[in-house]
Amino acid sequence: MTAVGRRQIITVADPAALATAAAERVLARIDANSGRIAICLTGGSSPKALYQLLATEPYRAKIPWDRVHWFIGDERFVPVDDPRNNMAMARKAFLDRYAPTSNIHPIPTGAANPDEAAESYARELQSFYGAEALDAARPLFDLVLMGIGPDGHTASLFPNYPAIEVIDRWVVGVPKANVEPFVPRVSLTLPTLSCCREMLFEAAGKEKRAILTRAFAGENLPANRAQSIGETVWLIDEPARPEDFRG
Numbered sequence: 001m002t003a004v005g006r007r008q009i010i011t012v013a014d015p016a017a018l019a020t021a022a023a024e025r026v027l028a029r030i031d032a033n034s035g036r037i038a039i040c041l042t043g044g045s046s047p048k049a050l051y052q053l054l055a056t057e058p059y060r061a062k063i064p065w066d067r068v069h070w071f072i073g074d075e076r077f078v079p080v081d082d083p084r085n086n087m088a089m090a091r092k093a094f095l096d097r098y099a100p101t102s103n104i105h106p107i108p109t110g111a112a113n114p115d116e117a118a119e120s121y122a123r124e125l126q127s128f129y130g131a132e133a134l135d136a137a138r139p140l141f142d143l144v145l146m147g148i149g150p151d152g153h154t155a156s157l158f159p160n161y162p163a164i165e166v167i168d169r170w171v172v173g174v175p176k177a178n179v180e181p182f183v184p185r186v187s188l189t190l191p192t193l194s195c196c197r198e199m200l201f202e203a204a205g206k207e208k209r210a211i212l213t214r215a216f217a218g219e220n221l222p223a224n225r226a227q228s229i230g231e232t233v234w235l236i237d238e239p240a241r242p243e244d245f246r247g
């Protein structure tokens, strides 16, 4: 394990080991909280193996499904039956089988536009949290899962887009994506994502190596600006590990 800035970077052999390591961290966060637990999921392809694993033993039986609430850090503004919908992917991979429906909190893509969906989701988060202002002494999420895109974006916070600078809203509409799929997005803002006990990035495969090289060199990328007020952990696999990086 290597520390770079305020984050830990953990390298494992391959995507299967990555999913197992991530599942162990999910369980550890759940075990650390005997009350109501909030986990913010992510989209993209990287977390799918983790989600599928959480639906299998020994993980499934160890999750107190009634006490865990599942949110999503960003959403593609497409209908729920569209294969590109992030929460739909998570629901199919594990939530629909085990989580009570009232504990699943999707971003409402049936809203008139991404801004309205963002406002509605902000209200839902605030009502869950019980306040309209975030307090670092009381993290909103136990765990926030994240990924990194080829341009260094995370959630739907793209480099040089206004959304990355927003600090006075919990959730924003993003009219245009910087990478595929080119559909409008809705994203939690940096302060909202940061208000967690742990932020956990997953990145696997050689196609991630170029962007991880830039990220670990400290470039000003959205994925580098996203840091938990608690622990920030990057789980990467060997093929994704930058050549000169030992960790």
Ligand code: 6PG
Pocket (backbone or CB within 6 Å): 042, 043, 044, 045, 046, 047, 074, 075, 076, 086, 146, 147, 148, 149, 150, 153, 154, 155, 156
């Ligand atoms: C999205 C995501 C996005 C994702 C990264 C990495 O809606 O696309 O939430 O931020 O995490 O683009 O995606 P992959 O895991 O597919 O590489």
